[in-house]
Amino acid sequence: MEQRGIEPVPAEERYGRPRDLFFLWTGTTMGIFTLVYGTVIIAFGLTFPQALAAIVIGNLLAFPLVGLTSLQGPATGTATMAVSRAAYGPKGARGLSFFGWLNMVGFEAGGMVLITFAALNLLERAGVESSTGVKVVVILVAALIQLVLPLIGHSAVMKAQKYFTWIFVLLFGLMAVLITPKVSLGGGGEGADFATFTMAVAMVMSAGGLSWGPLGGDYSRYLPANSSKKAVFGFAFLGGFLPYVLLMTLGAAAATVVAEAGDPIAGLTGALPGWFVVPYLLLIIVTLFAVNTTDLYSSGLNLQAAGINVKRWVAVVADLVICVIITYVAVMSDSFNTMLNTFLGLLIIWLAPWAGVYVTDWLRRKGRYDVEGMFSDREPYRWPALIAQVVGMAAAALWINSTAFVGWVSQATGGTDFSIFAGFLVAAGVYAALDRRPVPALEVAV
Numbered sequence: 001m002e003q004r005g006i007e008p009v010p011a012e013e014r015y016g017r018p019r020d021l022f023f024l025w026t027g028t029t030m031g032i033f034t035l036v037y038g039t040v041i042i043a044f045g046l047t048f049p050q051a052l053a054a055i056v057i058g059n060l061l062a063f064p065l066v067g068l069t070s071l072q073g074p075a076t077g078t079a080t081m082a083v084s085r086a087a088y089g090p091k092g093a094r095g096l097s098f099f100g101w102l103n104m105v106g107f108e109a110g111g112m113v114l115i116t117f118a119a120l121n122l123l124e125r126a127g128v129e130s131s132t133g134v135k136v137v138v139i140l141v142a143a144l145i146q147l148v149l150p151l152i153g154h155s156a157v158m159k160a161q162k163y164f165t166w167i168f169v170l171l172f173g174l175m176a177v178l179i180t181p182k183v184s185l186g187g188g189g190e191g192a193d194f195a196t197f198t199m200a201v202a203m204v205m206s207a208g209g210l211s212w213g214p215l216g217g218d219y220s221r222y223l224p225a226n227s228s229k230k231a232v233f234g235f236a237f238l239g240g241f242l243p244y245v246l247l248m249t250l251g252a253a254a255a256t257v258v259a260e261a262g263d264p265i266a267g268l269t270g271a272l273p274g275w276f277v278v279p280y281l282l283l284i285i286v287t288l289f290a291v292n293t294t295d296l297y298s299s300g301l302n303l304q305a306a307g308i309n310v311k312r313w314v315a316v317v318a319d320l321v322i323c324v325i326i327t328y329v330a331v332m333s334d335s336f337n338t339m340l341n342t343f344l345g346l347l348i349i350w351l352a353p354w355a356g357v358y359v360t361d362w363l364r365r366k367g368r369y370d371v372e373g374m375f376s377d378r379e380p381y382r383w384p385a386l387i388a389q390v391v392g393m394a395a396a397a398l399w400i401n402s403t404a405f406v407g408w409v410s411q412a413t414g415g416t417d418f419s420i421f422a423g424f425l426v427a428a429g430v431y432a433a434l435d436r437r438p439v440p441a442l443e444v445a446v
Helices: 020-029 032-043 048-062 064-076 094-125 132-152 154-182 194-207 209-220 229-255 274-305 312-333 336-364 383-398 408-412 419-434
Strands: none
Touching: 020 154, 020 209, 020 229, 020 274, 032 048, 032 094, 032 194, 032 229, 032 274, 048 064, 048 194, 048 209, 048 229, 064 209, 064 229, 064 336, 094 132, 094 209, 094 274, 094 312, 094 336, 132 154, 132 274, 132 312, 154 209, 154 229, 154 274, 194 209, 194 336, 194 419, 209 229, 209 274, 209 336, 274 312, 336 383, 336 419, 383 408, 383 419
């Protein structure tokens, strides 16, 4: 079991190659959630060509963030949210790390809910009725299975995702072969206006590279410090970008076949032949375990970065207990879709400004980081970044169009959603204007 938390990984414990990041991110992102996001875009009213454009544009804009946050891992040896301390200060970054933890918990719970629904569907096909007791047992068994890889640690996660990648490529490839002949390329919705198209792009970005961005360094930190920067960036970027584009496109294509494709359990199976339904439900379960493995491992690191002084394995176990509770509530209340849509919409408000500050800080310091300073109290709060974060969050909230609420700038512009761009650019601009600290010469170049 890995004992290391967010403390920097020493040189003698480094291992692996940059290309390992490709398999890590492919195994993580090649899941049923990614496919469902494509069906949601069609549900916005977009035609299939419009959906394809939103998928490519959104992922092309968002996944470079995963490549960039992976760059700091080999040189600093610590997790991405710990690297955020360079901009926000060791104590100032705690709130953002807590948001990062909530981010992971939300996705983990969403995965656990779908795992439970898929398992219950399989049991019903075997003649077992979905009573409250059966639901509880399924949730607890799923939690115990889910706990194994994140608890063992980084090495087990990296190896498992490599094998998952090949299995998922095979099964999703077969699924594509079965669905493609039925697809109507001119199908989908009746066509969306510009405002709705911006909402679709925002959804693609928030569900993809933007939400995975805070995890980049968590998996690259064990790479040797002299690892190729181009390879680290490229493999991390492509490992997430390619599966998201391909599976979202497959999801959008499936939505032209069945109107209920947004429901991955009861709806999407309508686009598949009967003999493939059981393998498909098993595929849902395994892919979600793979996604949750990455989320659960990182959530433990984020909890430590938030200032919670617990061992990594304790954080992982506590995290899973919370997910079990959320899963039980969601399964019993049948409010999963509403909860998921609200969660995805609100992610933007803190993630976009954080990304703006993080990228600007990296550019301003030319990739040089004081690793020791990240774990000291020399400058616990760095107000330029904190002020920029707050102003950026306000800008994102003003231009968001979500199920939770619609900002007044969005209302004034016909329902457009430029919340990600507003949050990112405003936070980046404010931080660049306020932060005039000299970069110490002893910092480590990334």
